[in-house]
Amino acid sequence: QFSTLTGSTLIVQSTLTASAITINATSTNTVTFSTLTGSTINAFSLTATTGTYSTLTCSTANISTILPSTIGVGATFLITSNGTTGTNGTTPQYQLDVTGTARMAVTEFQDDSVSITKQAPLDYSTFGQLWTQSIAPNAMWSAIGISANGQIQIAVVNGGGIWYSSSYGKNWLQSATAGTTALMWSAVAVSANGTFASATVNGGGIWYSSNSGQTWTSAATSLAWSSVAVSASGQIQVACVNGASIWYSSNYGQTWTTANTSSLTWSSITVSASGQYACAVVNGGSIWYSSNYGLTWFSSGVANGAWSAITMSASGQNVSATVNGGSIWYSTTYGQTWTSSGVASSAWNRICMVSSGQYQLAASIASAPAAATYTFSTFTFTPCGATGRLGPTSLTYNTTTYPWATTPYLTVSAGIQRWTVPVTGYYQLTAAGAGGGNSYSGITGGRGVIVSTTVLLLQGQVLYIAVGQKGVNGAFSNSQSGSGGGGGGSYIVLYTGGVITNTASYTKLLIAGGGAGAGIIAGVRDGVVTTSGTADFTNSYAGGTNGGGGAAAPGTNGSGSGSGGFLTDGTTCYNFATSGPTTSASGGPGISFLNGAAGGYGSAYGNGGFGGFGGGAGGGVNTNWGGGAGGGYSGGGGPPVVTSAQSGGGGGSYDINGTNNAATLNTSLGSSGYNPAATDGYVTVSYAQLYSSSNYGASWTPISAQFGPAAIAVSSTGQYSSMCVNTGGIYTSITAGPSLATSGTLSIT
Numbered sequence: 001q002f003s004t005l006t007g008s009t010l011i012v013q014s015t016l017t018a019s020a021i022t023i024n025a026t027s028t029n030t031v032t033f034s035t036l037t038g039s040t041i042n043a044f045s046l047t048a049t050t051g052t053y054s055t056l057t058c059s060t061a062n063i064s065t066i067l068p069s070t071i072g073v074g075a076t077f078l079i080t081s082n083g084t085t086g087t088n089g090t091t092p093q094y095q096l097d098v099t100g101t102a103r104m105a106v107t108e109f110q111d112d113s114v115s116i117t118k119q120a121p122l123d124y125s126t127f128g129q130l131w132t133q134s135i136a137p138n139a140m141w142s143a144i145g146i147s148a149n150g151q152i153q154i155a156v157v158n159g160g161g162i163w164y165s166s167s168y169g170k171n172w173l174q175s176a177t178a179g180t181t182a183l184m185w186s187a188v189a190v191s192a193n194g195t196f197a198s199a200t201v202n203g204g205g206i207w208y209s210s211n212s213g214q215t216w217t218s219a220a221t222s223l224a225w226s227s228v229a230v231s232a233s234g235q236i237q238v239a240c241v242n243g244a245s246i247w248y249s250s251n252y253g254q255t256w257t258t259a260n261t262s263s264l265t266w267s268s269i270t271v272s273a274s275g276q277y278a279c280a281v282v283n284g285g286s287i288w289y290s291s292n293y294g295l296t297w298f299s300s301g302v303a304n305g306a307w308s309a310i311t312m313s314a315s316g317q318n319v320s321a322t323v324n325g326g327s328i329w330y331s332t333t334y335g336q337t338w339t340s341s342g343v344a345s346s347a348w349n350r351i352c353m354v355s356s357g358q359y360q361l362a363a364s365i366a367s368a369p370a371a372a373t374y375t376f377s378t379f380t381f382t383p384c385g386a387t388g389r390l391g392p393t394s395l396t397y398n399t400t401t402y403p404w405a406t407t408p409y410l411t412v413s414a415g416i417q418r419w420t421v422p423v424t425g426y427y428q429l430t431a432a433g434a435g436g437g438n439s440y441s442g443i444t445g446g447r448g449v450i451v452s453t454t455v456l457l458l459q460g461q462v463l464y465i466a467v468g469q470k471g472v473n474g475a476f477s478n479s480q481s482g483s484g485g486g487g488g489g490s491y492i493v494l495y496t497g498g499v500i501t502n503t504a505s506y507t508k509l510l511i512a513g514g515g516a517g518a519g520i521i522a523g524v525r526d527g528v529v530t531t532s533g534t535a536d537f538t539n540s541y542a543g544g545t546n547g548g549g550g551a552a553a554p555g556t557n558g559s560g561s562g563s564g565g566f567l568t569d570g571t572t573c574y575n576f577a578t579s580g581p582t583t584s585a586s587g588g589p590g591i592s593f594l595n596g597a598a599g600g601y602g603s604a605y606g607n608g609g610f611g612g613f614g615g616g617a618g619g620g621v622n623t624n625w626g627g628g629a630g631g632g633y634s635g636g637g638g639p640p641v642v643t644s645a646q647s648g649g650g651g652g653s654y655d656i657n658g659t660n661n662a663a664t665l666n667t668s669l670g671s672s673g674y675n676p677a678a679t680d681g682y683v684t685v686s687y688a689q690l691y692s693s694s695n696y697g698a699s700w701t702p703i704s705a706q707f708g709p710a711a712i713a714v715s716s717t718g719q720y721s722s723m724c725v726n727t728g729g730i731y732t733s734i735t736a737g738p739s740l741a742t743s744g745t746l747s748i749t
Contacts, residue, residue, distance in 0.1 A: 122717060122718065122719055122736070123735065123736045124359055124694060124718065126734075126735050126736045127359055127361075127692055127694075127718055127721075127733075127735045128361050128690060128692050128703055128721055128733055128735075129733070130733055130734075131723070131731040131732065131733045132731060132732055132733070133729050133730070133731050134165075134169050134170050134171070134172065134722075134729065134730045134731065134732055135170060135171045135172060136155070136163065136165075136172040136729055136730040137659055137729070138453075138655070138657050138658050138659060138664060138728055138729050139157045139160055139664060140157050140158040140159055140160060140664055140665070140666065140667055140668075140726060141155055141156070141157055141158075141724030141725060141726060141728070141729075141730065142156055142157065142158040142185055142186060142187075142710055142711065142724075142726070143155065143156050143185065143186065143187045143188045143199075143710070143711045143724070144156075144188065144711045144712070144713045144722055144723070144724045144730070145188045145189045145190035145197060145713055146169075146190060146713040146714065146715055146720065146722055147190050147191070147192060147193060147194030147715070148192035148194075148232070148355070148715060148716035149194075149715055149716065149720075150168050150169075150716075150719060150720025150721075150722075151166060151167070151168050151194060151720075152165070152166055152190060152194025152195075152212045152213070153165040153168070153169045153713070153722055154188050154190055154197050154199070154209075154212075154213040155172070155188065155711075155722075155730060156185030156186075156187075156188045156199055157185060158184055158185055158186070158202075158667055158668065159182065159183075159184055159665070159667045159672075159673075160182065160183075160185070161174050161175060161180050161181040161182070161183075161185075162174065162175040162177070162185065162188070162199060162207075162213060162216060163175070163213075164212060164213030164214060166194075168720055168732065169720070169722040169730060170732065172730065175209075175213060175214060175215065175216060176215075177215050177216040179218065180207065180216055183201045183204050184201055184202040184203055184204065184667070185199055185200070185202075186200050186201065186202040186225055186226055186227070187199065187200045187225070187226065187227045187228045187239075188228070189228050189229050189230040189237070190213075190230065191230050191231070191232060191233060191234030192232035192233070192234075192273065192716070193234075194212050195210060195211070195212055195234065196208070196209065196210055196230065196233075196234025196235075196252050196253070197209045197212070197213050197230070197234075198228050198230055198237055198239070198249075198253040199216070199228065200225035200226070200227065200228045200239055201222075201225055202224050202225060202226065202242070203222065203223075203224055204222050204225070205218050205219060205220045205221065205223075205225075206218075206219050206220035206225060206228065206239060206253060206256065207219065208252060208253035208254060210252065217254075219253060219254055219256065220239075220247065220256040223241045223244055224241055224242040224243055224244070225239055225240070225241055225242075226240055226241065226242040226266055226267055226268070227239065227240050227266070227267065227268045227269045227280075228240075228269065229269050229270045229271040229278070230253070230271065231271055231272070231273060231274060231275030232273035232274070232275075233275075234252050234253075235250060235251065235252055235275065236248075236249070236250055236271065236274075236275025236276075236293055236294070237249040237250075237253045237271070238269050238271050238278050238280075238290075238294040239256070239269065240266035240267075240268070240269045240280050241266060242265050242266060242267065242283075243263060243264075243265055244263050244266075245258050245259060245261045245262070245263060245266075246258070246259040246261045246266060246269065246280060246288075246294065246297060247259060248293065248294035248295060250293065259290075259294055259295060259296065259297055260295070260296050260297065261297045264282045264285050265282055265283045265284055265285065266280055266281070266282055266283075267281055267282065267283040267307060267308055267309070268280065268281050268308065268309045268310045268321075269281075269310065270310045270311050270312040270319070271294070271312065271316075272312055272313070272314060272316030273314035273315070273316075273355070274316070275293050275294075276291060276292070276293055276316065277289070277290070277291055277312065277315075277316025277317075277334050277335070278290045278293075278294050278312075278316075279310055279312055279319050279321075279331075279334075279335035280297070280310065281307030281308070281309070281310045281321050282304075282307055283306055283307055283308065283324075284304060284305075284306060285304050285307070286299050286300060286301065286302050286303070286304055286307075287299075287300045287302050287307060287310070287321055287335060288300065288335075289334060289335035291334065300331075300335060300336055300337065300338060302337075302338040305323040306323055306324040306325050306326065307321055307322070307323055307324075308322050308323065308324040308348060308349045308350075309321065309322045309348070309349060309350050309351045309362075310322075310351070311351045311352050311353045311360070312353075312357075313353060313354075313356060313357030314355035314356070314357075314716070315357075316334050316335075317332060317333070317334055317357070318330070318331070318332055318353070318356075318357030318358075318696050318697070319331040319334070319335045319357075320351055320357075320360055320362075320693075320696075320697035321338075321351070322348035322349065322350070322351050322362060322364075323348060324348055324349055325347060326348070327340050327342065327343050327348075328340075328341045328343050328348060328351065328362055328691075328693075328697060328700060329341065329697075330696060330697035330698060332696065339698075341693075341697055341698055341699055341700060342699070343691070343699070343700040346364035346377070346689075347364050347365035347377075347378070347686075348362060348363070348364040349363060349364065349365075350362065350363040350709060350710070350711055350712050351363075351712075352712050352713055352714050353697070353714065354715075354716060354718040355716040355717070357696050357697075358694065358695070359692070359693065359694055359714075359718045360692065360693040360696075360697050361690060361691070361692055361693075361712050361714060361721065362690070362691045362693070362700065363688075363689070363690050363691075363712055363723075364691070365377060365378050365428070365686045365687065365688060372422040372423035372459070373404075373409070373420070373422040373423065373459065373460075374403070374404040374409060374422050375404070375422075376404065376422045376423070376687055377686065377687055378686035378687065379402060379405070379684070379685055379686075380682055380683070380684045381417055381419070381465050381467050381683040381684070381685070382467060382680065382682055383467050383469050383613070383680050383681075384396040384397070384412075386415070386469060386613065387469060387470075387472070388469065388472055388599065388610045388612070388613070389469075389485075389598050389599030389600065389601065389610045389611055389612070389613055389616075389618075390415060390598055390599075390613055391412075391414065391415015391416065391466065391467070391469065391597065391598075391613040391614075392412055392415055393412065393415070394412065395410065395411075395412055395417070397410070404422070408420070409422070414596055415466065415596070415597060415598075415613055416464050416465065416466050416597070417464075417465045417466075417467070418462055418463070418464055418465075418495070419462065419463045419685070420461070420462050421457045421458060421459055421460060421461045421462070421463065422459065422687075423459050423687070424456075424457065424458045424459045425456070425457065425687060425688070425689070426454055426455065426456050426687075426688050427454065427455060427456075427457050427685055427686060427687055427688060428452060428453075428454050428684075428685075428686045428726075429452060429453055429455060429492055429510045429683070429684070429685055430450065430451070430510075430666060430669065430682075430683065430684040430685075430686075431450070431451055431452075431490040431491070431492055431510045431511065431512035431681070431682075431683050432448055432449070432450040432468075432490055432512055432669070432670065432675040432681045432682045432683070433448025433449050433468050433487060433488070433489050433490050433512035433513045433514040433515065433527040433614070433630065433631075433632060433651060433653070433675060434448050434468035434469050434470045434471065434488045434489075434490070434514045434515070434612045434614060434616070434630075434675065434679065434680050434681035435447050435470050435471070435487045435514070435515045435675055435676050435677040435678050435679040436470075436471040436484050436485070436486050436487045436514065436515040436516045436517040436518060436524065436616070436627060436628070436630055436647065436677055436678070437470065437471030437472050437473045437474060437483075437484025437485045437486075437487070437517040437518065437612075437619060437627070437628070437678055438473045438474065438484050438517075438518050438677060438678050439473075439474040439481070439482070439483045439484050439517070439518040439519055439520060439619070439627060440473070440474040440475055440476050440481035440482050440483075440607065441474075441481055441520045441521070443484075443518035443519065443520070443521065443522055443524070443627075444518055444524070444677045444678075445471060445473075445484045445487065445515055445516065445517050445518040445524055445627065445647070445677035445678055446487070446514075446515025446516040446517070446518070446524040446525050446526045446527065446627075446630060446647060446650055446677060447515045447526045447527065447671070447674035447675055447676055447677055448468060448487050448489075448490075448513065448514045448515045448527045448630070448651075448674065448679070448681055449512050449526065449527040449528065449529055449653055449663070449665060449673065449674060450512065450665065450666045450669045450670045450673050450674065451510060451512050451529060451653055451655060451663035451664060451665060451673075452510075452664075452666040452669075452726060453509070453510050453655045453656065453657050453658070453663070453728060454657070454688060454725050454726075454728045455509055455510075455656060455657070457494075461494060461495075462494075462495045463492060463493065463494055463495070463509070463685075464491070464492075464493050464494075464495050464500075464506065465490075465491065465492055465493075465683050466489075466490065466491040466593060466597045466613070466614055467488075467490050467613075467614070467680070467681055467682060467683055468487060468488030468489050468490040468491075468514050468612055468613065468614030468616070468631065468680070468681030469487075469488045469599070469612035469613040469614060469616075469680050469681070470487055470488075470612050470677075470678050470679055470680050471484050471485030471486045471487045471514070471515075471516075471599070471609055471610070471611055471612045471616050471619070471628055471630075471678070472484070472485045472602060472609030472610040472611075472619075473485075473609050473678060474517070474518070474607055474608060474609050474619055474627075475606065475607045475609070476607060477605055477606035477607040478605045478606065480605060480607055480621050481520070481607055481621075481623075482602065482603055482605070482606075482607025482608040482609060482619055482620070482621060483517055483518060483519045483520065483587070483603075483608055483609065483620055483621070483625060483626055483627040483628065483639075483645065483647075484517030484518045484609045484619050484627045484628065484678070485517045485587065485599060485600070485602055485608070485609035485610045485611040485612060485616055485617070485618050485619045485627075485628040486514060486515070486516050486517050486563050486590060486599070486600070486611045486612065486615075486616030486617045486618075486619070486627065486628035486629045486630040486631060486636065486648060486651075487514030487515045487516070487517070487527070487611075487612045487614070487616050487631070487651075487677075487681070488514050488590075488597070488599055488611070488612035488613045488614020488615055488616045488630075488631045488681065489511055489512060489513050489514045489527070489614045489615055489630065489631040489633065489651045489653075489681070490511070490514075490614060490681040490682070490683055491511050491566070491593050491614070492509045492683055492685075493506040493507065493508050493509055493511075493593070494506060494507040494508075494509055500594075501594050501595065502594070503547075503566075503567060503594060507656070508566065508633075508654055508656060509656050510654065510655055510656065510663070511566065511632060511633040511653055511654040511663075512527065512632070512653050512663070512681065513527030513528055513529075513533065513630055513631070513632030513633065513636075513650055513651030513652050513653045514527050514563075514612060514614055514615070514616055514630035514631045514632055514650070514651045514681065515527050515630045515650055515651075515675075515677060516536075516537075516627050516628065516629050516630045516636055516647035516648045516650050517609055517611075517616070517617075517619045517627030517628040517629075517630075517647060517648070518627045518646075518677070519537075519625075519626040519627045519639060519645040519646040520623060520626075520644055520645055520646075521645075521646060522646070523537040523538075523646035523647060524537065524627065524646065524647040525537055525629075525630070525636060525647050525648065525649050525650035526630075526650050526674060527630050527632060527650040527652075527653065527674075528632075528650050528651070528652055528653065529653045529662055529663040529664060529665055530652055530653070530662050531546070531547075531633055531634060531652050531653065531654055531660070531661050531662055532544065532545045532546075532634050532652050533550050533563065533565065533629070533630075533632055533633075533634040533635045533636040533637065533649050533650060533651050534636055534637070534649040534650045534652075535551075535636075535637040535649050536559075536626070536629065536636070536637045536638060536639045536640060536646070536647065536648045537626075537639070537646040537648075537649075538639075538640055538642070538646065540559065540639075540640040541553065541559050541562065541637035541638050541639075541640065541648075541649070542637050542649075543562075543629075543634060543635065543636050543637045543649040543650075543652065544562065544563075544565045544568070544570070544635040544636075544652070545634055546567075546634065547565045547566040547567035547568070547633055547634055547654075548565045548567055548568045548634055548635070549562050549563065549564050549565045549568045549569045549570035549571060549589065549590065549615075549634075549635040550562025550563045550565075550570045550571065550590075550617070550629050550634070550635035550636045550637040550638060550648070550649055551571050551637045551638065552570065552571035552572065552574075552589070552637070552638035553573060553574060553638070553640075553641075554571055554572060554573065554574055554577065555574060556574055557574050557575050557641060558573075558574065558640060558641055559573050559574075559586075559637075559638040559640045559641055560576075560586045560587050560617065560618075560619075560620050560625050560626050560628065560629075560639045560640075560641070560648060561573040561576055561586065561587055561588055561589035561590075561600055561617050561618065561628075561629075561638050562589055562590070562617060562629055562635050562636065562637055562638045562648070562649075563589070563590035563600070563611065563615050563616055563617040563628065563629035563630055563631045563632070563635035563636045563638075563648065563649070563651060564589065564590035564591045564592040564593070564595075564597065564600075564615025564616075564617075564631050564635050565592055565615065565631075565632065565633060565634040565635040565652070566592060566593045566594065566633050566634070566654070567592055567593075567594060568592050568594075569589050569590065569591050569592050569595060570589035570590045570591075570600070570615070570617050570629065570635045570636075570638070571589060571638065572588065572589045573586050573589075573638055575625075575641075576588050576589070579604070580604075581601040581604060582604050584601075584603065584604045584620075585603055585604070585605060585608075585620055585621045586603065586608075586618075586620040586621075586625045586641075587600050587601065587602055587603060587608050587611065587617050587618025587619045587620045587625065587628045588600035588601035588602075588611070588617070588618045589617055589618075589638075590611050590614075590615035590616050590617040590618075590628070590629065590631045590635055591615060592615060593615065597613060597614050597615055597631070598613060598615075599611030599612045599613050599614070599615065599616045599617070599618065599628075599631070600616065600618035600628060601618045602618040602619050602620075602628075603618070603619065603620045603621050603625065605621055607621060608620045608621060608625065608628075609628065611628045611631070612631070612680075614631045614632075614681065615631025615632065615635060615651065616628055616629070616630055616631045616651075617629040617630075617631075617635070617636070617638065617648055620639075620645075623643070623644075623645070624641050624642060624643055624644075624645050625639065625641060625645055626638075626639025626641075626642075626645030626646055626647060626648060627645075627646070627647035627648055628648055629647075629648030629649045629650070629651070630648070630649070630650045630651035631651045632650070632651020632652045632653055633651070633652045633653055633654035634651070634652035635649075635651060635652075636648050636649025636650050636651055636652075637649040657728060657729070666726070668726070688709075689702055689703070690702070690703045690709070690712075690723075691703060709723035709724060709725050709726075709731075710723075710724050710726035711723065711724050717735075718735050719734065719735045720732065720733075720734060720735075721733040721734075721735070
C-alpha cells in the first residue's frame, strides 16, 4: 500500500492498492496484475483480470471486468460502459453519461462482451446552424443548463418557474416544487451527468436539485444572485452576487460560504470540470480567477468593461468572455491573461463552449451584415414629440447617428411610422403601451405593459408602427376637475399589401396595451397581456375581445366611451354621441388601428384629458365620468357614470408567438414589465444574431438568420445545443455526424 508509485515495470500477482499510479509510454509498455484498485491510473498498456477504480486513462485497455465512473482512452475516443457514455479531451477524464449520444458505436454480444468502435468526428460545419423549436411555452426565459451528453436540460423563467427536459430539450415539464413558480430566476447550471443542478434567484436564494431538476430545495441567503456554475460531478459549485461577493459550495449546493472577494457588480461566473479553476466577470470592472475551488480570487488586470458573460473549458485552461458594447476576449492561461478576438463591438450578452473549448457560441444584438440595405443593429421608435390624440406628422430622429432614419427607409403618414427591413433575419421586437393620464385630483393613471417577441423578417418588408402616446392629464376648468385620458396602445404590424383599412392587409406581430386614465378617486386599470381588454374598474362595461373596441352604454347616460382595438373603435357613450366633442361632459371613444389609431376627445369642458394616440379613450368630468380606457389589441371598457368615478379598462395585447396570442411581460424592462402612468409608449426593434468560433474564441463568424437568445448552452462535444429566447420559446440544434468509421476500434472482451 502506498500513495504514489512510479516505475518502468509493475508485476503484481495478488492485490495492488494505490491512490495514484503513473506509468506512461516512455517508462513502461506493460502493467500486469490480478486486481488493481486506485483513484487514478495513467499507463500505455493495461492487462488485468479485474480493474475497479474511479478513473482510467490509457491508450489500450484489456480487462475482463470494468467498473469505472469515468473512462478516457486516447485523444479522440469516447467510451461506453454499463449503459453510460464518456467523452474525450486533452486529459480525457470525464463523467459518463447516457448511451446513444456519444460519437461511438457500441455492440453488446450474448456473452455480455462489448465491442466499442470509434466514430469519425462531428461535422462542426453544422454547429449551431439549424434550430428547431421545442415543445415548451413562450415565456420570459432567462437561463438554461445542459448535461455533458445533452439529454438532461433545465431552464428557468424570470418571474416564473423551473422547467426540465430528459429528451435533449424536445419536451419540457415544469417542476411542481412549492415556492419555485414565481421567482426572479437569474441562472441555472447542471452537472455533467445531469443529476445535480443549482439555480439562483435575483433577490432570493439558491436552490439545488439532486434528481435532474424535478424537485428543488432552497439554500443560501436571499441576495441579488446573478450567476452560478457547477463542476462536472456537481459537488463543487460557485455563485456570484451583483453588488456583493462570490460564494462557493463543496457539497452539491446544499450549504454556501463567502469567498474573499470585494463587493462588486459580479455578472457571470464559470468553473472547470474538476471545480479547481474558476473565473468571474464584473460589469464595469475586470475579470477575476481562482485556482483553489473558488476559495480565493485574483484580478487578471484586464481592462475594466461592461463584462456580461464568461465560459470555461473542462480543463479550465481555455476561457472566453463577452463585453456588452465591446468585443469577445479569450484566455489560454486559466483566465490569468487575456486577448481580444477583435470581433466587432456589439451588445454581447451570452457565451458557451464545448468541453475542449475549441467550439463556441456567442449571442448579441448585432449589426446587420454587409448584404443589408443599410447598417442596422437596434432602434427605438418614439412619438417624435407628438402629444395628445394624434400621432406625429414628421420624424425627428437623429439622422447623423441613424442616417437611414428618413425617406425611403422610414416615413410617417397620419401618425403611423413605416419602416423598411434592411436584411433578412430574426429580430427582437419590444412594444411598450403608454401610461394613462393622471386626474386633476391627484390620482395616478394606469400603466402600459411592456412585451417582447422574436420574429423572422425578410429584407424589404415594411412594418407599420404606431407608438402609443400617454393619456393627457386631467385639468381644472369651469369650476370642475377632469379625469385623465387613456394611454394609447403600441402596435407593430407587417404590411402585406392592399387597402390600409383592411385587416387582410396586415400580419399582426406585437401589440402592447395602454393603461387607463385616472378618475377622481383611486382605482385604475393597467394594460394587460391578454388579448382581451379589461372592463372598467367597477366591472360595469366589458373590455373588447378579438381585436374589438371596449364597451360603453350607448343608449343611456350610463358610461364614458370605450377605447379602440386593432379592428374596431371603442363604443361611443350616449352623452358623447348626443352632445359631440364640443359640449360633451364625457370623453370620446378611442379609434382602432385600422381607422387611424387616434385617441378620443376629452371632456368639452376643457378638463378631461384627451386619450393618447393608439386608441386611448378620452377622460370626462371626473366628478362622475371617470378616466378614459386604454387602447390596445382589444380596447378597455368605458367607466360608468357614478359619483366618485374611477377609471375605464386597460388595453389588451397581442403576440404572434404567444400561447393563444397572449403576450408576456418583459419584466427586465420598465417597472417589472410596466410602463409608468403619464408616460409615452415606445417600440424597439433589434437585429438578433448568433456567432460561432472554431478556434477557441480567437475569431468569430456570424450564423445567418438566427435568434438573439436570452441564454445558450452546449453539450460536452457540441453535438447538442439549446437556447431560450426572452419572451419566446426554447430551441434546439444538433451538430451532424458522418457515418461510422472502422478505424480506432477498442474492444473490451
